[in-house]
Amino acid sequence: MLSYLLLTLVLLSIGGYYLGRNRAFAVANGHIRNLHSLPSFYGSYTALWCGLPALIVFAVWATLQPGVIIDLVVAGLPPELRELPPDRLNLVINDLKNLVSGNIVSSTPNPAILEAANRYRNLQTIGNASLWVVVMALAIAGIAYGWRTISPTLRARNRVEQVVNLFLIVSSTIAIFTTVGIVLSVLFESILFFGKIPITEFLFGLQWSPQTAIRADQVGSSGAFGAVPLFTGTLLISGIAMLVAVPVGLMSALFLSEYATPKFRATAKPALEVLAGIPTVVYGFFAALTVAPVIRDLGTALGLQVASESALAAGLVMGIMIIPFVSSLSDDVINAVPQSMRDGSYALGATKSETIRRVLLPAALPGIVGSILLAVSRAIGETMIVVMAAGLSANLTANPLAAVTTVTVQIVTLLTGDQEFDSPKTLAAFALGLVLFTVTLILNIIALHVVRKYREQYE
Amino acid sequence: MNKPNSATVPATSGRDIKTIVNASLPRRHAAERRFRWYGLIAISLGLAFVVLMFANIIGKGYSAFWQTYVQVPISFDAAVLDPQGNRDAKAIEGADYGALVRAGLRAVFPNVQGRGELRTLYALVSSDAPQELRRTVMANPALIGATQEVWLLASATVDTFVKGNIDRTLDETERPIKDNQVAWIDKLAAAGKVEQRFNTLLFGSGDSREPEQAGIRGALMGSFYTLLVTFLLSFPIGVATAVYLEEFAPKNRWTDLIEVNINNLAAVPSIVFGLLGLAVFINFFGLPRSAPLVGGLVLSLMTLPVIIIAGRAALTSVPPSIREAALGMGASKLQMVGHHVLPLALPGMLTGSIIGMARALGESAPLLMIGMVAFIVDVPRGFMDPATVLPVQIYLWADLPERAFVERTSAAIMVLLGFMILMNGLAIVLRKRFERRW
Amino acid sequence: MNTSTIAIETKAALDGALNAAAGVRKESSVEVTDYSNRQTVGRITVDNPKMVCRGVNVYYGEKHALKNVGLDIGANEVIAFIGPSGCGKSTFLRCLNRMNDTIATCRVTGQIKLDADDIYDKSIDVVQLRARVGMVFQKPNPFPKSIYENVAYGPRIHGMVNNKAELDELVYASLERAGLLKEVEKRLDEPGTSLSGGQQQRLCIARAIAVNPEVILMDEPCSALDPIATAKIEELIDELRENYTIVIVTHSMQQAARVSQRTAYFHLGDLIEVGDTDQIFTNPRHKLTEDYITGRFG
Structure with missing residues (x-):
């Protein structure tokens, strides 16, 4: 109509x-x-x-x-x-x-x-x-x-151009409005949430069980909103992911930029970047249906207690997802190191690996740190893999074989299905969103700043 | 003149550099080889993951493109279909087609007795089989009274079994298919009455609780509408922003702020955009949940930074001499951009946008927030109809335990990846075709 | 002048020519050495050679960048390579420690000997070669490390010292030799990039001599520096001659005249003329050399 x-x-x-x-x-x-x-x-x-x-x-x-x-x-x-x-x-x-x-x-x-x-x-x-x-x-x-x-x-041309100009300016402010919209929407709901649950309890509480009872007189009606188990769970899974992604991604980048022949590089680099194009839901499916059972069976064979939704499975697959992210960012960074550094080292009789470890890596360190920070921010905000492969139980543990839950999983769980606004359960999701947004924003700003400064150094 | 005196001559000057270096060589070459191996192992691991994922998904999913049918003699009994005998379309449509299916199955296996056993017999065919018969009869009422061999859609369990995904050597209690069902299927198969056909339902129908009837058409249409909204919004706005920032904007704090903003938005977790969509579009503006319009709005906010960044890169690659030439001819700034710069930068911008759209196509987290995660049977017909998208459909199916759904999930992933490969391929072709070196 | 013989490309003939160059042709007023259809004017040999190059050709892909160059580099001498841009002087320099290996499309033929070792022989390790033949580049390229670590880098990777005290001694001695110690003694922990351009270049020289090489190659070491810094480097080169053989590529004829004993003039990939620096600058024998020296082109 x-x-x-x-x-x-x-x-x-x-x-x-x-x-x-x-x-x-x-x-x-x-x-x-x-x-x-x-x-x-x-x-x-x-x-x-x-x-x-x-x-x-x-x-x-x-x-x-x-x-x-x-x-x-x-x-x-x-x-x-x-x-x-x-x-x-x-x-x-x-x-x-x-x-x-x-x-x-x-x-x-x-x-x-x-x-x-x-x-x-x-x-x-x-x-x-x-x-x-x-x-x-x-x-x-x-x-x-x-x-x-x-x-x-x-003066028709001037009139038309004024309108077009206005359109251009308005378009360019949309990015600002998006950020403002994000901040306002999560902040507004979070303030409502912190009106019901003290912010200290949310940030430092060790108990997370947001399922409130329907009637006020039931047991556990208040729910518990201590988000520490979520933070540790997020960190655990992201940590495992980085343990996979950083060495593999960095070494791949080094190999591709310093050792590989141009022909090999031309095939292997795009092939590796295919990993970046695969939707996260596919990784989630892979993690939940293939990796998790394998890890559980392996653990059982070794006599270990492995949860069927272990942090290890989710972290491992997330790490695979982040490999191309780390490798292409580090590749850029390593290529930004001037050739004269390499020449200086080779002219002293250094081998390739000595040059890489003692000259290239120290020179590229700020840039690499920046890339890793971006990758961490990506891992923290990743949703589908953990929703599908990590559990819902908010365990406060550092055991990678146990099930943990993450901030993003809880946001999804709290906001899908039936919901009423104004209940602490729904509002809690926005408070978690606020934390997620703040943390990733800080990481991104630092990382982008570091990388930019690094680039300027060699320009 | 500070001539080096003998006391400051390097300690090694007495020894021969050649021997010193020679002594260190084996260790260093070993380290070199080791390092090279680490690199090779890392890249092989990465590539192995790619291969593993694709092999895993294709291995699980390829069989979903075929579906099992069983042939059953159906007698289109006039007493059931048209008791009044007046060929009233309404009466025929409302008839009990299930009875026809059941009678047909009993006719093949006349020895089956007892309610329980009969129920397992009826479970051989899909619950959609009566609807199929209804459609056949409605299309051709002349069938009434005739008896015909009809290929009926097999149930998911039978389908899985026929495809060899259920181990028949297992004990009956450990597999979803009963012993007598196995025997019936074997008998039908021996008579050539079991057949695998291309799975048209997978592409032709919406979601369903029954695996054999579930398809991705609804999700595909949902994705289509959502991406259409995304493209219509994000491409013009993204291009306009890129043009403004690159060609018109003064360099001041305000434009710096916009730039920082865009770079940060590109790295904000997608789920946060979902929160924005939920709070602003649904709760504040009151737009309907689960609608492709809202999904498109959210995804376009996410895609914008990608398009803007790609657009600016495309604009900077246009050499300034072209701008000067146009301005020198007396063109206004807008004419210069519109006539000269933009046409040259457009292929690059399109490439960036297609890659952005491919990313949007694979995105699911923010759409969960705005309710595009509901179980929706109907294929959406517009921007306001409740819908889901392909990746969310995959997410929904991945949660279902039936083996047949695992197969369909993998097939849906294959379709999704196929679209993404297509889009990225298009982007590469565009880039190759229009790439200019200045 | 044109007593040219036919082109000889075979290895045996090349060896013969080598012997001839080393032994037979010693003193004559105008010597013409010919390995192909082109001559190098002047005497390419020396009495006590450190490096001996014969029939060196360099190709960058299809481009023939250096054509059949034969030249001796004497022990403890400073030899300057001059010539217009793109003449092949830097290319030849980079052949001497196989820095051309780092360029994928580059191909080198011919023979270059360091003492008795053919440096392009399979048995020669490029790591060892480069430790023996150090290099200083056009643009100072200190590593993004402290001044101390810059100098300590070579000794560390080659395992030249056994403990910190030895390393300290070596670093201080190298900085002293490079004439930099007094200026940086108090700030050894500061990054090498914090120094001025001239200091950075002397740091790079200190870095090179810390490995105690036999030959030091310098690729236009002063082209990025101001006159005062240039003077300091030139002074340093003069001192280093006592212990090292130095090959310097330079754009500046004055510099070549100031620091070198011998000079080689390159033109479009050909080695045109070699001779004592005094003679080259006062009495060039080839027309091209003369034109270059007198500033008709370059």
């Missing part, structure tokens, strides 16, 4: 373009040189007048309409429903929405709600129809205005 409106709008704008262009030819009496700008700019000018205001109104209207309709419908509800506490009212509204969209509703709807749903549908129809009328009217009015204002002296 609304997409047709958009399509019509686009068609109208194209029409506007040609109208404007023809008008420009007309006012110029066939002498384009009389015009301030090229005719196509007059076309774009008219098209913009047609499309832009209409589009803005469309966007605002479409965003506000659902909320307004809900308010109207709620206002029309019988008082006993209208005066329900907010969370119950939300349930009613949810039922209503489901009813409207034709989904199955949990309980048999009562007549008041059925009637409200009807009203909802009516309002929606009225709203959409008026949206059509308003947007079309605006678009046509825009064309008319643009058409009328076209004259040889109209």
Whole structure:
């Protein structure tokens, strides 16, 4: 329905373009040189007048309409429903929405709600129809205005370029808005969370069991939100991952850049980077169905107690995922070390490995540290592998054979499935998100800074 | 003049450098070889992982592209299908086709008795078999009254067994297929009534609880709509940002801030974008959960930094002389960019965008946050329909214990990887085709 | 002048020529040595050679960068290679300690002997060779380590010292010889890159002599330095001559005249003329040398 409106709008704008262009030819009496700008700019000018205001109104209207309709419908509800506490009212509204969209509703709807749903549908129809009328009217009015204002002296190019410039500037601020959006959304919910659970308990508590009971009088109704087991679990798995990824990735990079023939490098480097292109969910599947059973069987054969969702399996596979990350970043860093360093060392009679270990690596160290920090941040934030291969039990342990859980696993668990906002359980996910975002942000900023400084040193 | 006196002559000057170095050579060459080996082992390990993963997944998944059918004589009994005899389409559609299937199976194995045993017999074919018959009859009502050999979709257990993925030597209690079912299948197979066909359902149907009926069409369409939104949003905005930062923006703190922001966003964990989507798009703007529109919005925020960074790299590779030439001809700055710089940089930008889109295609964590993880049978038909995407479908199936789902999960992974290879291949071709050296 | 013989490429003939060069041709006013269809003017041999090069050709892929060069380098002499850019002087220098090995496309033929060892022979270890033939580069390239560690690097990797005291002694002695000790004695722990350009270059020389090499190759060692730093290095080269054989590539004719005893002039891959430095600069015998010396090109 609304997409047709958009399509019509686009068609109208194209029409506007040609109208404007023809008008420009007309006012110029066939002498384009009389015009301030090229005719196509007059076309774009008219098209913009047609499309832009209409589009803005469309966007605002479409965003506000659902909320307004809900308010109207709620206002029309019988008082006993209208005066329900907010969370119950939300349930009613949810039922209503489901009813409207034709989904199955949990309980048999009562007549008041059925009637409200009807009203909802009516309002929606009225709203959409008026949206059509308003947007079309605006678009046509825009064309008319643009058409009328076209004259040889109209600085159409400047007008159009102003709009395009504005679009460019607005686009470039989206990155900022994204960051602000992330910070605000996690911060806002986290503050609500810390209103219910003290921040010290969250950061230093050793117990994590967010499953709150439904009724307040049940045992363990409060839940426990000490996130330390999650932090240690995350660190354990990331640590195992780095133990795999750093030596393998770094040595691969060194081999490829210092030893390999150009031909070997040209094949092996992209082949290794295939690992970076594989979706993480595939790694998760591999970890859960192939690696974890192998490790468990191996452990059992050695007489060890291995959990079926061991930290080792998840960490190992995560390490494999990060290998190309470490190797390509280190490759860049190692190649940035000037050839004169290598020459200086070779000229003294150093062997290749001596040159690498005693000159290249110390020279590239800051860059390599930066890459490893980026890789750590990647490991900490990795979600699918741990969701599929690590467990849910928040054990405070350093044993890689035990099951641990991570920050990301808990965020996913807390936020998928049924949820109500404002419960500490849901809010806890945002608090974890805040921690995750802060930690990775700090790591990234440090790493990017270190790497940049390192590059400048050799430029 | 500070001539070196004899006291400061290096301690080794008396000894011959040749012998000293010679003495150290065996140790050093051994160290050199060792180091080289470490490197070789590391790279081989990395490459071995690639091979292992692909072999593992293909080995598990290739069989999912075939599906088992069994041939059963079905008598399209008019008494069941059309008791009134007036060929009323509604009545025919509502008839009990399950009875036809059951009768057909009983006709093949007339000796089977007892409720329990009959139930195991009926379990040979998929629960979708009656629907299949319904579709056949609705398409061709003339069948009513006739008896025909019909190929029916086998159940997942039978399918797995026929593919040899269940060890028949195991004790009955340890495998999902019963002894008498094994015997029936053997008998059918001996009569040539078991067949493997290309698995059209895998690509033709949505999700299902029954492995043999489950397909990835819904997820594929979900991915398609989601990526379409992602591309439509992130490509123009990404290109615009890259153009602004590279060609127009003054060098000041504000643009520095934007740059730092973009670089950081590229490294923010994807799940955090999911939190953003949940809090902003769903809770604040009230957009529907599970909708490709929201998924696309979230993924485009994630893909933007990739496109911007690639776009800026493409723009910087256009030599400044071209800009000067255009400006020298009296073009406005925007005309210079639009007519000269952008067309030259576009292939590079497209390459970067395709790689970004490939990444978005494989992304699942943020989509879990915004509810694209529901069990959805219907194939989505628009941007607002509840949907899931291919990687999330893989995640959902990976959790299911049936062997048949493992096979399908691997097959879905193969399809996903196939698309990613296709996209990356396209990017490489584009780069090769349009790459210029200035 | 044009008493050229036919090109001789075979190994046996080359050996014959070697003997001839070493023994027969000693004193004559204008000597013409010919290994191909091109002559080197002047005497390529010396009485007490440290290195003997014959028929050296270098190819970079298809490009023939150095053509059939024959030259002796005398013990404890300073010999300068001069010539316009791209003439092959640096290429020849890098042949002397096989630094060309690090370039994948580079191919070297011919014979280069250090004392009695053919340095391109399979039995010669490049590690050992480079310990005996050190090198200083155009741009100072101290390692990103402390001043002390820069000098200690060579002795450490070659296992030249047995303990810290010996290493200390060696480092101090090398810095002293390079004339750098007084300036850096108090700051040995600071990174080598913190020094000035001239000091960095002397550090690189100290680094090279710490290994106690027999020959030191210098590839335009002063081209990145200011005149005062250049003067110090030149002074140093003069002192080092006592203990080492030094081969220096330079752009500056004045420098060649100041520091070297012999000079070789290269042109487009050919060794045109060799002779005593005084003679080359006052009385060049080849037209090309004369043109270069008098500044007609270069």
